[in-house]
Amino acid sequence: MKTLIAVATVLVAVAGAASAHQLPLGDGKVSTSPRKGYVFSCQTRFPANAPGAHAAGPWISGDSYDPARKPTVDGAASWPASLTISLEGGNRVIRANSLPRHATGNFPITSSDDAYNYDRNPNRIREQPVVMRLPVVPSTATPSCVPMGMIGFALTGTAIFNALDAGGRDAPAHEIQDRCNGHPERNGQYHYHDASPCLTDSHGQPGGHSDVIGYALDGFGIFGLRGEGGKTVVNADLDACHGHTHEVVWDGGKRAIYHYHLTAEYPYTIGCFMGKPVAQPVRQAGPPERGPPPGMRLPPSGGPRPPWRQN
Numbered sequence: 001m002k003t004l005i006a007v008a009t010v011l012v013a014v015a016g017a018a019s020a021h022q023l024p025l026g027d028g029k030v031s032t033s034p035r036k037g038y039v040f041s042c043q044t045r046f047p048a049n050a051p052g053a054h055a056a057g058p059w060i061s062g063d064s065y066d067p068a069r070k071p072t073v074d075g076a077a078s079w080p081a082s083l084t085i086s087l088e089g090g091n092r093v094i095r096a097n098s099l100p101r102h103a104t105g106n107f108p109i110t111s112s113d114d115a116y117n118y119d120r121n122p123n124r125i126r127e128q129p130v131v132m133r134l135p136v137v138p139s140t141a142t143p144s145c146v147p148m149g150m151i152g153f154a155l156t157g158t159a160i161f162n163a164l165d166a167g168g169r170d171a172p173a174h175e176i177q178d179r180c181n182g183h184p185e186r187n188g189q190y191h192y193h194d195a196s197p198c199l200t201d202s203h204g205q206p207g208g209h210s211d212v213i214g215y216a217l218d219g220f221g222i223f224g225l226r227g228e229g230g231k232t233v234v235n236a237d238l239d240a241c242h243g244h245t246h247e248v249v250w251d252g253g254k255r256a257i258y259h260y261h262l263t264a265e266y267p268y269t270i271g272c273f274m275g276k277p278v279a280q281p282v283r284q285a286g287p288p289e290r291g292p293p294p295g296m297r298l299p300p301s302g303g304p305r306p307p308w309r310q311n
């Protein structure tokens with residue numbers, strides 16, 4: 001009997017090593033109340049034929065996926081980013097054109113890009129002027145749901161969305177992003193659904209807590225992947241909204257304050273708002289939405305998902 005147990009342990013260890021790069025797939029983890037490891041989403045019904053990636057890639061197997069095996073949208077397009085953040089009275093005022101401070105892939109995704117086999121994002125990145133007035137020191141409130149679209153703003157000058165694609169699935173698992181883990185939605189708004197390697201995070205030198213990488217629409221900070229002692233944060237370290245409270249650097253000083261963390265695992269950014277969110281920031285209306293690209297038609301019902309996206 002002892003021998004059998006020892007063999008079983010070895011097998012588990014080997015399986016663990018083999019799946020070191022696998023992440024659990026978040027599909028279906030959408031809730032109508034705060035729940036750890038879920039997105040408490042304001043939208044809970046999703047169209048079956050929603051826009052998005054039209055083909056499931058081989059990087060998804062069963063209930064897990066390997067982000068390292070996903071194609072990346074090619075290109076190195078640069079943008080005239082504009083971002084200012086100022087403290088005005090009790091408000092942190094973010095003014096931005098939503099263009100990223102880093103290079104992006106080429107969108108629309110071109111047919112010569114391997115990403116095109118799975119995701120034909122036809123949207124062009126476009127300026128989206130935003131003005132956000134967030135409390136400098138927010139208060140916690142009854143947790144509330146996160147909307148589709150922007151849930152926060154990153155210090156790279158661009159939007160952070162929740163973990164869901166337009167069909168309510170795990171967006172980072174299904175959708176193809178550029179090397180900064182970003183892509184544009186149908187209005188041309190560039191955004192991330194999860195941690196971007198293009199975010200600046202010194203995590204306070206080795207062994208330190210991550211830096212703030214952006215702000216949620218309730219004003220609380222979103223910090224990088226590392227918690228106290230430089231330890232990589234996992235969902236188990238966080239509450240249902242994907243945050244916790246301890247002393248962090250806040251506007252140059254130290255303050256014990258609630259904050260969210262990015263994690264490698266779903267829901268990646270925030271699961272619900274722990275403070276009262278401001279309304280979605282006012283955006284200037286852009287040019288009319290692009291329809292399907294030339295030569296592309298809506299498939300008959302039951303056919304493949306239309307490749308132009310909403311989220």
Ligand SMILES: [Zn+2]
Nearest residue numbers: 227228259261
């Ligand atoms: Zn923390």
Ligand SMILES: [Zn+2]
Nearest residue numbers: 161171193311
């Ligand atoms: Zn998206």
